[in-house]
Amino acid sequence: MLHVAEAARVSVATVSALLNGTATVSPELTQRIEQAIRDIGYKRNAIARSLKMGTTRTIGLTVPHITNPFFTDVVSVIQQAFDRAGYAVMLCCTDEDLNTQDEQIRLLLDRMVDGLIVARVGDGGILKGIVEDANVPVVLLDRLCEGVDTDAVVLDNQRAVFDAITYLIHLGHRRIGYITGTSDISTMRDRMTGYREALQAAGLPVAQELVRSGNFHEIDGYNATMQLLSLHDRPSAIFSANNPMVIGTMKAIRDIGLNCPEDISVACFDDFPWSDVFVPQLTTVAQPVQAIGEQAANLLLDRLAGNRDAPPRKLVLKGRLMIRNSCRPLGAVAQTVSA
Amino acid sequence: MLHVAEAARVSVATVSALLNGTATVSPELTQRIEQAIRDIGYKRNAIARSLKMGTTRTIGLTVPHITNPFFTDVVSVIQQAFDRAGYAVMLCCTDEDLNTQDEQIRLLLDRMVDGLIVARVGDGGILKGIVEDANVPVVLLDRLCEGVDTDAVVLDNQRAVFDAITYLIHLGHRRIGYITGTSDISTMRDRMTGYREALQAAGLPVAQELVRSGNFHEIDGYNATMQLLSLHDRPSAIFSANNPMVIGTMKAIRDIGLNCPEDISVACFDDFPWSDVFVPQLTTVAQPVQAIGEQAANLLLDRLAGNRDAPPRKLVLKGRLMIRNSCRPLGAVAQTVSA
């Protein structure tokens, strides 16, 4: 900028004024300055600007795993939304690890991000202090966080799983295996509640042996399913509360020599592009990923636009059960639903 | 930092020296400073640091679509690698649009990223100037770029497709439909060459009617497949050079009332987690995503570590044909390969 000012024979203040439109500058100087900018190929240094202005026009986004199709989509939507608004987004993946996440949030904060969208693992942690200091607006994504009172957009997980399990019960299933992630995540707790309540509402017992938990990876789903399938009185259906784990479920079923849905019905959380292409077409709980991403982005953009004092807003969206043919009716005519 | 210095009754220079270990500071002051830091809850301002140092410890990463499973995985690997190295990564998605991409690269450069990893759409463009100015190291990912001579890691696309098509030919296929993306991308050109050469090597004609191109989206694959299947003499196999488009292919096959692989064989580029879970299990060309991501990260980290003058390095990795059961032998016993 100094060079531009010199070349145009004006002060840096004038150049800055022109660039930001903060003051009127005469046509003559305008032209000289623009010429100098072109000649020199000047680009404003956003770092210096950030230092002075106290804003970076950058936000931080942390998710557990970008390879989980739900997060893939949501990250994509959020990225687009902020791109449109002229913000850059720094992406971090926590691998569901609390310490990693705290470190990454610190990293982002160090870099003075203007805001944070967090799919939090675990409760409280470093996030609590950040939200309380209120310097950086935070919106919680997908997962609520005990003791952290801030904007959030989540699914009505309890209801979504309730509906899915109820559907299985209507099909005649009585022993329904349930594979969950770790319970330090609100999402997982709520889904589990949905499972329990659906069973109770139907007067069915909640058998502890039918509930397995894993750490969100395919292999965990595989192991959990293996355990369920080797039960003395094995379930006739399995619901996986997490998408990557259901891959393990399908592989375990295959490896043990069973077929879905003939021998065992399967449903899971989160829809994905391939779900209705292959056989069996998986019955899933679809989240409105587009809406979730956009709402989260909007909440944060609204704070960034200056609306700091509004009370925390919590958006709860509805899931949708995508009924396909990976679950078959029991008891009645044992007829395959599959195509 | 000023506050810390005052509280510890030292100069800011001393605080800085302690924090960076650039000079020895006495045990006594060390203790006073550390105490003050704790009391105040001081966090170093990375923006001010960046301004002074001229480095942000942040890199930019642009890909066409994060929802393409290849890029999902590669982004994940790259993000992890830089996270380990203490770098933040800014992610941009270009939606295969040249202007969007140029804008995003400018955005990243404005923010003074230390380096860039780019899965480039189109040739040349803004990138050329950047690489020539040599201020910011750039590594090309997945796609080479005419006239841009810099580090790159790509697949041997030509060979990979050659092998896949040859495999189909060995199965007895003679008319093999080919669905490609736009030809302004080196990857697509190379794959197309592989297709042509495989046919020629087998003495088969390259029929223009069997080649369709689309814009990388599911719908494009759908339309292309519809066209291929409504050909008078329709192909017995289809190869999709792009992963998202193959979803459209499978849906078109289903909608038209055909079955894969009984009526038509399908293979495609890029493996994905679901590929061997469902029926049919798709035959794919798997890229070594882990290696690609790590190599790209390493190339850039090496430049960032100061190795600026080494000549451009181009890494070419090998794809691997994952033979499953979506392609059936022709001519011989018309027996289904599928499980």
Added chain:
DNA sequence: AACGCTAATCGAAACGTTTCGAACGTGTCA
């Protein structure tokens, strides 16, 4: 006792912006 050497500490400039208040020239009005 004077000297030089080393280790510890500090003051101040610099990075590239933004912004505030001052200064300047010109035209208008009493």
Added chain:
DNA sequence: TGACACGTTCGAAACGTTTCGATTAGCGTT
């Protein structure tokens, strides 16, 4: 003609660091 307002332009401070050269104190040597 003098006062005043207005539109333009500018100088300089500030943002929070790092770093260079200077300063000081302590200590062993001659």
